[in-house]
Amino acid sequence: MDVETRAQSFETALRRAGVRITRQRAALLRVLAAAEDHPDANQLHTRATEAGAGVSLATVYRTLTALEAQGVIVKLEFEGESARFEPADGLHHDHMIDVETGEVTEFMSERIERLQAEIAAELGFEIVRHRLELYVRRRK
Amino acid sequence: MDVETRAQSFETALRRAGVRITRQRAALLRVLAAAEDHPDANQLHTRATEAGAGVSLATVYRTLTALEAQGVIVKLEFEGESARFEPADGLHHDHMIDVETGEVTEFMSERIERLQAEIAAELGFEIVRHRLELYVRRRK
DNA sequence: TTGGTTGCAAATTCTTTGCAAAGCT
DNA sequence: AGCTTTGCAAAGAATTTGCAACCAA
Numbered sequence: 001m002d003v004e005t006r007a008q009s010f011e012t013a014l015r016r017a018g019v020r021i022t023r024q025r026a027a028l029l030r031v032l033a034a035a036e037d038h039p040d041a042n043q044l045h046t047r048a049t050e051a052g053a054g055v056s057l058a059t060v061y062r063t064l065t066a067l068e069a070q071g072v073i074v075k076l077e078f079e080g081e082s083a084r085f086e087p088a089d090g091l092h093h094d095h096m097i098d099v100e101t102g103e104v105t106e107f108m109s110e111r112i113e114r115l116q117a118e119i120a121a122e123l124g125f126e127i128v129r130h131r132l133e134l135y136v137r138r139r140k
Numbered sequence: 141m142d143v144e145t146r147a148q149s150f151e152t153a154l155r156r157a158g159v160r161i162t163r164q165r166a167a168l169l170r171v172l173a174a175a176e177d178h179p180d181a182n183q184l185h186t187r188a189t190e191a192g193a194g195v196s197l198a199t200v201y202r203t204l205t206a207l208e209a210q211g212v213i214v215k216l217e218f219e220g221e222s223a224r225f226e227p228a229d230g231l232h233h234d235h236m237i238d239v240e241t242g243e244v245t246e247f248m249s250e251r252i253e254r255l256q257a258e259i260a261a262e263l264g265f266e267i268v269r270h271r272l273e274l275y276v277r278r279r280k
Numbered sequence: 281t282t283g284g285t286t287g288c289a290a291a292t293t294c295t296t297t298g299c300a301a302a303g304c305t
Numbered sequence: 306a307g308c309t310t311t312g313c314a315a316a317g318a319a320t321t322t323g324c325a326a327c328c329a330a
Binding site: 077079096098099105107109111112115116119120121123124125126127128129130131132133134135136137138139 | 217219236238239245247249251252255256259260261263264265266267268269270271272273274275276277278279
Binding site for chain 2: 320321
């Protein structure tokens with residue numbers, strides 16, 4: 001799915017929820033749709049600005065909050081950093097962060113997911129959401 | 141292990157690392173040793189104050205930083221909350237947070253730990269540390 | 281003695297918010 | 306038109322830090 005198509009699908013999801021698509025939001029959706037990394041609010045603000053769209057940082061934050069509420073993006077909070085965001089592509093995954101380079105790798109394990117659910121169930125709970133982050137280092 | 145004994149072992153660990161045990165630190169160590177829950181800096185400050193020890197919030201933060209560096213306590217950062225701390229009792233464990241009550245339950249799964257290591261290894265990494273939090277709800 | 285430690289207030293960092301002007305639909 | 310959204314600057318919340326006075330070892 002190319003950037004424009006993805007941005008369009010984000011817009012559709014938002015309109016369906018009654019969220020207005022302003023010039024600022026359209027710009028942010030494109031920046032988000034194009035993000036290969038996991039940018040924070042500041043980076044998104046910079047990128048939107050560089051793309052020629054005037055957007056205030058306050059609006060970036062407000063829009064991110066709205067997008068997260070609609071399930072269009074996911075907020076990530078790694079240790080010692082400001083919040084980062086990634087487009088929600090449907091499939092859940094967890095993150096591995098290289099403590100030396102900062103590089104982020106996504107991964108997903110059905111087995112871990114299942115074990116988590118089992119553990120919660122044993123204690124009488126069901127999982128609402130979870131957070132799994134592996135802080136790693138390249139092996140020599 | 142009772143509170144006093146545990147506080148003493150904390151002190152010993154700190155002295156061994158060349159950290160001075162001031163009146164303020166001794167008071168905080170006792171508060172931490174007695175904590176059954178997972179208090180944040182503010183709560184620790186309040187408890188130390190109620191216990192009759194004059195400690196400033198800045199010192200609480202500075203001391204917590206030192207204790208964490210010595211591996212005596214562990215810092216927890218749950219979603220949407222300020223940092224909490226728990227005494228490090230040697231054995232690693234993860235946390236389950238009831239999103240309705242805020243209740244925190246500790247758990248540990250050798251199988252999940254092993255799977256995490258395997259996944260990291262497959263991608264050429266070794267785990268430095270990790271963070272696993274399950275946000276749960278009581279089952280009806 | 282003396283280098284680590286404290287308290288206080290000011291500074292930081294990230295994020296949120298009040299309000300009047302402006303913009304979607 | 307009507308209700309949402311924006312920008313700006315101010316407010317917040319959590320945590321850190323500069324500096325002079327203080328105190329463990």
